[in-house]
Structures are given as C-alpha cells and as structure tokens.
Amino acid sequence: GENVEQHPSTLSVQEGDSAVIKCTYSDSASNYFPWYKQELGKRPQLIIDIRSNVGEKKDQRIAVTLNKTAKHFSLHITETQPEDSAVYFCAARASRLGNEKLTFGTGTRLTIIP
C-alpha cells in the first residue's frame, strides 16, 4: 500500500520568512496530493491540493510543488505570519478502483516566531 513520509516533524521560522515542508510517497499510481492545516483543538482544514497533471499550484502565500519522477511534493509558505502556526499534514491518494482513502503523513508542527 501507499506510504507517505513527511519532514520535518517540527519547524520554527521567523515571522516574514518562508517555510517549506516536504513529503515523499511510495505508490507511483498516486495522482492527488492535498495539504491540511490543523490549528490547536480544531479540525484539519484543506488548504491546497494538487493533481498529478500539474507541477505547481499557488494560492496567495501558499504553493505546492510536485515532482512525479522523484515521488515527492512540498508545501511552501511565504511571508509567514503568526496565524500560520499550526500542524500541517500532507496526504496522497492513488486513483485505483476500490481505493477510496487518503494516506496521510505524520504531520509537521510549524511555529512562527514573532
């Protein structure tokens, strides 16, 4: 089955700097890669996703890049702000008959230092 590894597990950056979180996946059939942000005590929220037919997607200060050959994808947050502090989860799903589930990474706790 699919295996998703996420690094780093914790990340601290100065406010205004950029943050990058990386994930690798094992199943070459994976074609959907979402990112979730979970604030303390809240539900995970889908913040951005990418499908395998594109290499990069941006939404304001966040972007996701995908390298299918190397089987890794990354979340980039620019001009970080205190409200970016949260746990971020990557996930992957292979488009395969009967495969209806996402495989999640173990999470990255991002702390923005004012």
Next chain:
Amino acid sequence: SQTIHQWPATLVQPVGSPLSLECTVEGTSNPNLYWYRQAAGRGLQLLFYSVGIGQISSEVPQNLSASRPQDRQFILSSKKLLLSDSGFYLCAWSEHVYEQYFGPGTRLTVT
C-alpha cells in the same frame, strides 16, 4: 453547500461503558464517509470508511465498529471502552476521489 455535523462535541465516559458517535452530512448524496482517530499530539489514524449504505471497510482491528444506516449518516460504536480509546474522533466526507473534508470532531476522554 455541503455541511458535516458531529455529536457530541465532547464526551467523558468510564472504562467499560458503551460508545456511540454520530456524523451526518448535508447537501450531497452518496458521499464517501470516513472515521479517523487522533491521539493527543499525534497524526490521523483511519479507522473505517464507507462508500455506500451498509458498506464498511475496517482499517485497524480494535474494539470499535462502524455502521452506515442511511446515505448521509455514519455511526461509530463500541460495546466496552478502553482507556486507549481516548482521543479526538473526526468524521470526514468526500464526494469523489479528490477533496475530503473533516467534521468538527468529538473529543472523547475515557476515565
């Protein structure tokens, strides 16, 4: 638009007691439904998922069970709770093979 509800929001139960958590989705039909558990400070563990009424797939052997009596209703149950069942229980739905959205969660403490 679609909305997902979970109740109760918080629950404190003694060891050995039964459990029933409910999740309902509005504004869609025949969604895929999922139950996750998140231990304190940990990741998301998929427990069960369902692609239709009465169709349940179990991911982790445990003392929990799930049922889907109606198209947009998903129930998580246990006959006897263990201390290790404490955690944040999240229901999620997806309309197709892409976007998946989580409910507000139920925080369960087993004492």
